[in-house]
Structures are given as structure tokens and as C-alpha cells.
Amino acid sequence: MKKIILTGGGTAGHITPNIALLPALKEAGFDIKYIGSKKGMEAELIKAQAIPYEGISSGKLRRYFDLKNFSDPFRVLKGLFEAKKIIKNYAPDIVFSKGGFVSVPVVMAAAFLKIPVIIHESDITPGLANKIASKFATKICTNFPETLKYLPKNKAILTGSPIRQELLNGDKEAARKITGFDNKPTLLIIGGSLGSVIVNTAIRKSLDDILKEFNIIHICGKGNVDENLLGKAGYLQYEYVDKELKDFFALSDIVVSRAGANTICELLALRKPNLLIPLSGAASRGDQILNAESFENSHYSKVIEEESLPNISLSEEISELYKKREEYISAMSRSDTSNGVENIMNLIKQYS
Known part of the structure; x- marks a missing residue:
């Protein structure tokens, strides 16, 4: 039986793609171990999947001044020795890394031990x-064709993102029973794992106009439910959705979302016409803006900058997206990156 170590952590975006690979890895007969940080959110999420988990020391690598910059390198160094010991004892055939700072010592240790690494x-x-890890990687998978120019040509390959397969098996009628919605089109709103105050506010400001045409499922984030809107016909709010998400996707005709890479790749795989409102450059390193631009250029998405929200009619933008939904579905159906699990599994099998 071949063995694989998965690593990645810090945010859900560095963990859920690894979880999405688990069924395919098990089906292919791999024995699986996960290396993450000792206190990160990945520990709980991976243990819930009944996968053996090892925690190592982890430090953040910063481009800005912080007193922790003096202590964190020692944590990274300690994590490197801990990862090396785990890898040596487990003797995997390959390591797959989804990124995050905890992954750097794991990738480095695997490379030192001559074990193939895919990131x-x-x-x-x-x-x-990942800039640091790429120096030690055998192959580097990407979601976007634009990323290839930032990476070594002999290593980079366009694969798309691993998507949780259960999302593809939603039950529209089950969702209709949960929601009690009539036959109006359904709009699903996703504000990211923590929700988005800006998106939530914009939606609720235009709520009455949007409800004239759509039923709405609004995943608004923890603590963001508006109690004044509870019981409003055609409008359901959820702080977080887990098991029902696949069914809500199946019921939805269009989606409004932030532009996190994992979420928009799920929308691509599901062929869901979408309106993206990326996190502004003032609040991030601008990756969501670039993600959204790429999807807009490929005709997968309609994009509105959050700074523009006060100056537009959000209900009209959503209505226009719905009217042109078949154009977006047609463009998404031509994508060759929507089956990230299969593309990445082919690489894992090739190099393990």
C-alpha cells in the first residue's frame, strides 16, 4: 500500500481541498497521514475525517515588522526537525501540500529526504x-492559467482545485422541502467562511427589490443573522451551512459570492452563474480581485467591486446575471480545470 502525507493549514482554504482529495486517495488505496500545526483549525477538521494527525511547531513568515519575527524562525526550525522525524518514521511515497505556513517545514523536510512533493x-x-515551498516542490498545481507565469515552467501545471465531490450530488427537492420555497428562481449568497458585513448590508438594502424576482438563501456568517428579517417570505438566513450546502447549491439558479479561490472553483465545477464581489485590496493582498478578474475574463463570472456597491442597483445586476445565465453556463462547461480531483490524483499516482 502506498503512503501519502497531506499538509496545509491556517485557514479553511488550506484544508478543505485536502479533505476533498480524501475519498479519491482512499479509493486509490493510499494510506494517509496529515501533518498540521499543533493548535491550528486543521487539527479538528482532519481528526473529524478519521485521518491520523501529527502536529508540529509553526511560525508565521511575515513581510512586515513584528516582534514575533524574532521568535517565529525558531518555531519554523523546530517544526522542520519535527516534520523530518515524522516523515522518516512514516516513510511516505509522496507529500501533497495545500499551503499555509505550517506546510513549509513539511515540504522542506520531504525534499531533504528525497520524497516527491506536489504543492x-x-x-x-x-x-x-508557497513561494518558499516551490523551491522544494516536484510539481506545482494551479487553479488559474495566469499563475503559471509566476512559477518555474518545468514544475507548474494547470489542474484546477480539488472540489468536494458531495457538492456535485445535491438534491434540489430536498432543499425545496427545507426552505419551503415556491417555484421562483433561487439566489444563493455566500459571504465567505466568516461572512461579509459589506455584502450582507448590500443585499439587505436591496432585499425587497431582489425578492420580487428571487427566493434567497443567505449564508451570512457567524453573528450576522438579522433578527428583524426572520420570517420574511422567500428569505432564509444561515450563519453557516454544512450538510445542506450541496442541496442548496442544487436548488440555486445563480450565486452571489466573495471571490475566494476555493469557492469560485466550486461554482465553476457546479456550473453556477455567479456575481462576484471580491474583497478589496485595502483589506487584503488583492488576491480575490485577481481571482475575480480571471473568472470574468473567462466569462465564468460577473464582477462588481465592493467600492461600487453604493453606486449601483444590486437588484438590477442580479437580474441581468439571471437573464444571461445560459451564456455563463456555456463558458463554464468548456473549462478543463473543473475536475481538479482527477487532475491532481493523476499527478500523485505518477510521482508516487
Whole structure:
């Protein structure tokens, strides 16, 4: 039986793609171990999947001044020795990394031990952790064709993102029973794992106009439910959705979303026409803006900058997206990156 170590952590975006690979890895007969940080959110998420988990020391690598810059390198060095010991004892055939700072010592240790390493970069421009890891990688998977120019030509390959297969098996009628919606088109709104105050506010400001044409499922984030709108006909709010998400996707005709790489790749795989409102450059390194631009250029998405929200009619933009939905579906159906699990599994089998 071949063995694989998965790594990645810090945010859900560095964990859920690894989880999406688990069924295919098990089906292919791989024995699986996960290396993450000792205190990161990945520990709980991976243990819930009944996958053996090892925690290592982890430090953040920063481009800006912080007192922790003096101590974190020692944590990274400690994590490197811990990862090397785990890898040596487990003797995997290959390592797959989804990124995040905890992955850097794992990738380095695997490379030192001559074990093939495949890493995955979700965003258009590689983050600092993957920039470092890329020097030690055998192959680097990307979501976007634009990313290839930032990476070594002999290593980079366009694969798309691993998508949770259960999302493709939603039950529209089950969702209709949960929601009690009538036959109006359904709009699904996703504000990211923590929700988005800006998106939530814009939607609720235009709510009455949008509800004239659509039923709405609004995943608004923890603590963001508006109690004044509870019971409003055609409008359901959820802080977070897990098991029902696949059914809500099946019911939805169009989606309004932030532009996180994993989410928009799920929308591509599901062929869901979408309106993206990327996180502004003032609040991030601008990766969501680039992600959205790429999808807009490929005709997968309609894009509105969040700074423009006060000056437009959001209900009209959503209505226009719905009217042109078949054009977006047609463009998405021509994508060759929507089956990221299969593309990445082919690489894992090739190099393990």
C-alpha cells in the first residue's frame, strides 16, 4: 500500500481541498497521514475525517515588522526537525501540500529526504509560504492559467482545485422541502467562511427589490443573522451551512459570492452563474480581485467591486446575471480545470 502525507493549514482554504482529495486517495488505496500545526483549525477538521494527525511547531513568515519575527524562525526550525522525524518514521511515497505556513517545514523536510512533493497554489499570485515551498516542490498545481507565469515552467501545471465531490450530488427537492420555497428562481449568497458585513448590508438594502424576482438563501456568517428579517417570505438566513450546502447549491439558479479561490472553483465545477464581489485590496493582498478578474475574463463570472456597491442597483445586476445565465453556463462547461480531483490524483499516482 502506498503512503501519502497531506499538509496545509491556517485557514479553511488550506484544508478543505485536502479533505476533498480524501475519498479519491482512499479509493486509490493510499494510506494517509496529515501533518498540521499543533493548535491550528486543521487539527479538528482532519481528526473529524478519521485521518491520523501529527502536529508540529509553526511560525508565521511575515513581510512586515513584528516582534514575533524574532521568535517565529525558531518555531519554523523546530517544526522542520519535527516534520523530518515524522516523515522518516512514516516513510511516505509522496507529500501533497495545500499551503499555509505550517506546510513549509513539511515540504522542506520531504525534499531533504528525497520524497516527491506536489504543492497546490489556489490564488493567481503565489503566497509567501508557497513561494518558499516551490523551491522544494516536484510539481506545482494551479487553479488559474495566469499563475503559471509566476512559477518555474518545468514544475507548474494547470489542474484546477480539488472540489468536494458531495457538492456535485445535491438534491434540489430536498432543499425545496427545507426552505419551503415556491417555484421562483433561487439566489444563493455566500459571504465567505466568516461572512461579509459589506455584502450582507448590500443585499439587505436591496432585499425587497431582489425578492420580487428571487427566493434567497443567505449564508451570512457567524453573528450576522438579522433578527428583524426572520420570517420574511422567500428569505432564509444561515450563519453557516454544512450538510445542506450541496442541496442548496442544487436548488440555486445563480450565486452571489466573495471571490475566494476555493469557492469560485466550486461554482465553476457546479456550473453556477455567479456575481462576484471580491474583497478589496485595502483589506487584503488583492488576491480575490485577481481571482475575480480571471473568472470574468473567462466569462465564468460577473464582477462588481465592493467600492461600487453604493453606486449601483444590486437588484438590477442580479437580474441581468439571471437573464444571461445560459451564456455563463456555456463558458463554464468548456473549462478543463473543473475536475481538479482527477487532475491532481493523476499527478500523485505518477510521482508516487
